[in-house]
Amino acid sequence: MTLDGTTTRTGQEPGPDPIVRLVNLHRSFGTKEVLRGLDVDFAEGRTTVVLGPSGCGKSVMLKHIVGLLRPDFGEVYFDDRRIDTMSERELVQARSQMGFLFQQSALFDSMNVRQNIAFPLREHGIAQDKREILIRDVLAKVGLIDQVDSMPASLSGGQRKRIALARAIVLSPRLILYDEPTTGLDPIRADVINELILKLQQTLSVTSIVVTHDLASAFKVADRLIMLHEGQVILEGDERAFKQSTNPIVMRFLRGEASPEELAEISN
Numbered sequence: 444m445t446l447d448g449t450t451t452r453t454g455q456e457p458g459p460d461p462i463v464r465l466v467n468l469h470r471s472f473g474t475k476e477v478l479r480g481l482d483v484d485f486a487e488g489r490t491t492v493v494l495g496p497s498g499c500g501k502s503v504m505l506k507h508i509v510g511l512l513r514p515d516f517g518e519v520y521f522d523d524r525r526i527d528t529m530s531e532r533e534l535v536q537a538r539s540q541m542g543f544l545f546q547q548s549a550l551f552d553s554m555n556v557r558q559n560i561a562f563p564l565r566e567h568g569i570a571q572d573k574r575e576i577l578i579r580d581v582l583a584k585v586g587l588i589d590q591v592d593s594m595p596a597s598l599s600g601g602q603r604k605r606i607a608l609a610r611a612i613v614l615s616p617r618l619i620l621y622d623e624p625t626t627g628l629d630p631i632r633a634d635v636i637n638e639l640i641l642k643l644q645q646t647l648s649v650t651s652i653v654v655t656h657d658l659a660s661a662f663k664v665a666d667r668l669i670m671l672h673e674g675q676v677i678l679e680g681d682e683r684a685f686k687q688s689t690n691p692i693v694m695r696f697l698r699g700e701a702s703p704e705e706l707a708e709i710s711n
């Protein structure tokens with residue numbers, strides 16, 4: 444926030460219409476206020492990276508977009524439809540247009556790769572011959588067509604992430620949400636995921652929202668970045684806007700430095 448209470452917006456071209464809109468979102472857990480009047484638009488066809496320290500509410504924000512959490516106050520729109528007031532049945536329909544790769548996006552260990560990816564297809568009543576075509580198509584996209592009969596336990600961490608991503612996109616979603624997709628991967632495997640995020644955006648024209656701590660990854664995939672702090676957006680803009688920011692919170696985050704308050708916690 445600037446002194447007059449508005450969010451700083453720099454380096455931004457006027458973009459296409461938003462596909463997701465969060466309006467004055469508030470959400471607490473017990474006495475802990477996590478989202479405190481979050482206002483963000485996500486433009487169709489763009490990749491927005493969401494930055495911020497652990498615990499600042501990034502995953503909570505994503506869960507509001509898919510309707511897994513409901514706000515205490517405020518509105519969530521997907522394509523001008525209110526998500527936060529939908530019934531579970533309406534949510535199932537809306538979620539069929541969203542792919543999500545959550546941090547804990549575990550594959551089913553007892554199922555092979557084909558069966559894992561078939562899971563959402565069965566849920567949506569897609570016939571078996573059509574399923575096989577979609578499974579092969581999506582495995583080709585993530586470069587793992589040879590693993591169609593493999594069990595998850597025989598795959599590396601990076602391969603498992605790519606299978607989870609294949610499962611997330613098999614219904615051709617319009618929106619893909621990635622929650623820390625490169626966490627726990629070595630830099631090379633992380634970069635394969637970054638390249639996939641870029642490729643999916645280019646080939647499928649999807650809208651992507653990517654939550655990450657990984658700055659190299661953030662700057663590589665982002666059309667635009669936003670940074671959350673204390674449940675609000677404190678900076679929104681392109682890579683240059685972030686690197687040139689004089690906001691001390693942003694500067695410390697980019698340099699990986701602890702604040703005086705954080706250091707005070709270990710000073711005795």
Ligand SMILES: Nc1ncnc2c1ncn2[C@@H]1O[C@H](COP(=O)(O)OP(=O)(O)O)[C@@H](O)[C@H]1O
Nearest residue numbers: 472475477495496497498499500501502503504
């Ligand atoms: N279901 C929940 N119940 C209670 N507290 C939660 C729940 N989900 C998230 N929180 C709290 O909300 C805060 C933000 O969490 P989260 O969005 O997961 O952070 P991050 O930015 O690291 O993704 C944390 O303090 C977390 O403990």
Ligand SMILES: [Mg+2]
Nearest residue numbers: 501502503622
């Ligand atoms: Mg998180």
